[in-house]
Amino acid sequence: MLAATLALAAEEEPAGLHMEAIARRAGVSKETLYRWWHSKTEVVLDALAEQGQRTIGLPDTGTLRGDLRTFLRATVDSANPATMRLLYSIAAAAAADEAVAHQIRDRFLATRRADLGQLLDRAADRGEISRGRAALAVDFIYGSMWYRLIFRVGPLGYQWADEVADAIAAG
Amino acid sequence: MLAATLALAAEEEPAGLHMEAIARRAGVSKETLYRWWHSKTEVVLDALAEQGQRTIGLPDTGTLRGDLRTFLRATVDSANPATMRLLYSIAAAAAADEAVAHQIRDRFLATRRADLGQLLDRAADRGEISRGRAALAVDFIYGSMWYRLIFRVGPLGYQWADEVADAIAAG
Numbered sequence: 225m226l227a228a229t230l231a232l233a234a235e236e237e238p239a240g241l242h243m244e245a246i247a248r249r250a251g252v253s254k255e256t257l258y259r260w261w262h263s264k265t266e267v268v269l270d271a272l273a274e275q276g277q278r279t280i281g282l283p284d285t286g287t288l289r290g291d292l293r294t295f296l297r298a299t300v301d302s303a304n305p306a307t308m309r310l311l312y313s314i315a316a317a318a319a320a321d322e323a324v325a326h327q328i329r330d331r332f333l334a335t336r337r338a339d340l341g342q343l344l345d346r347a348a349d350r351g352e353i354s355r356g357r358a359a360l361a362v363d364f365i366y367g368s369m370w371y372r373l374i375f376r377v378g379p380l381g382y383q384w385a386d387e388v389a390d391a392i393a394a395g
Numbered sequence: 396m397l398a399a400t401l402a403l404a405a406e407e408e409p410a411g412l413h414m415e416a417i418a419r420r421a422g423v424s425k426e427t428l429y430r431w432w433h434s435k436t437e438v439v440l441d442a443l444a445e446q447g448q449r450t451i452g453l454p455d456t457g458t459l460r461g462d463l464r465t466f467l468r469a470t471v472d473s474a475n476p477a478t479m480r481l482l483y484s485i486a487a488a489a490a491a492d493e494a495v496a497h498q499i500r501d502r503f504l505a506t507r508r509a510d511l512g513q514l515l516d517r518a519a520d521r522g523e524i525s526r527g528r529a530a531l532a533v534d535f536i537y538g539s540m541w542y543r544l545i546f547r548v549g550p551l552g553y554q555w556a557d558e559v560a561d562a563i564a565a566g
Contacts, residue, residue: 312490318545319487325547333546360539360562363549367538368531370545374489375504376496378534391531395566 225250225257229271234306238313241268265317265324268310269331276302276336288347289393295343296365296385303380308373315374337362352393361392396421396428400442405477409484412439436488436495439481440502447473447507459518460564466514467536467556474551479544486545508533523564532563 228250232241243264247257261267279302283294303311314332318325344358353361365388372378399421403412414435418428432438450473454465474482485503489496515529524532536559543549 315545316487316490318547319483319490322547325545329546329548333548337548356558357562360558363539363542364535364562367540367542368534369538370542371534371538374486374496374541374545375500376489376493377500377504377508387527387531391528391535 225252225260225267226271226274229267230275230306233268233271233310234304238268238309243267265314265327266331269314269328272307272310272314273332273335275307276332277339280339282339282342284346287393288344288350288352289389291343291347292365292389292392293386295340296389297382299369300380300382300385311373315370333366336366340365347393353395357395364388365392396423396431396438397442397445400438401446401477404439404442404481405475409439409480414438436485436498437502440485440499443478443481443485444503444506446478447503448510451510453510453513455517458564459515459521459523460560462514462518463536463560463563464557466511467560468553470540471551471553471556482544486541504537507537511536518564524566528566535559536563 225246229241229246232245232249236245241264243257243261244254246264246267247254250257257267261270280295280298283291283298285291285294314328318328340362341358344353344361347353348355348358368384368388369380372380372384378384396417400412400417403416403420407416412435414428414432415425417435417438418425421428428438432441451466451469454462454469456462456465485499489499511533512529515524515532518524519526519529539555539559540551543551543555549555
């Protein structure tokens, strides 16, 4: 059903992504869909979380700089047009409604933060970064990404990925 | 007229901020208002930019760490409820519409980025930070701020201000 949601998102504007359309595409009844998810927002967030974990993965190159470069380049690569539309739509929804922001944070952002956090924790184990800086680094990295995304203050390509990786790894 | 806009924003939801209401509050005709601003969005962005420059200022403590702590604590202090509502409303508008995002970036965010950039440039002159890192620091700082604001991933208080200041000043 998460795959059906993403396939549909590739064809439809976020507003056209209804529970009924998702159920139809997945070949299940609306009742079945509602047994697992209470709303369209929940399905979309789970689909984004699942896609992120599947396509971005968790590199293990042996150094923080290498891990961050691989992880952030994969993050850049995962941003196809359908995903981008969904990211803009959840950002607008989060800014407009605090309860929705909490849902987005806990159901999708938390999974991305956990993966990046794991990568930084391993670097802290190796003594490459302090625990306190590792926590702040998650905000710096995803913060600069969403800031560039939402307000178009800069491109999000491999140059962004490498510069961010180098700055964080340098301390 | 910018003061009238902010006074009105303190009383009204962003949706209730119309050109007619702004003109009435400022005691001018709608025609006069439209002579200087083409839309409500323009007036709001100019009011936010003017308020930011007036209330946050540009500290000169002699060190990057001191300047950043003062600047970011003042940024935290400037976030009264009316300003917060306006910030959420422009973030939602930016995520929903690319042309509006450009307007917000060029008319408001650029003024905040320029002030923070000036503070970092002075630190680069003193050899406290490289020019490349200074540019990235602007994204890290405002990125983490908007990310916490929009997605409620963490509080924006003096602790955030000091931790960010220390991390950036440490390199």
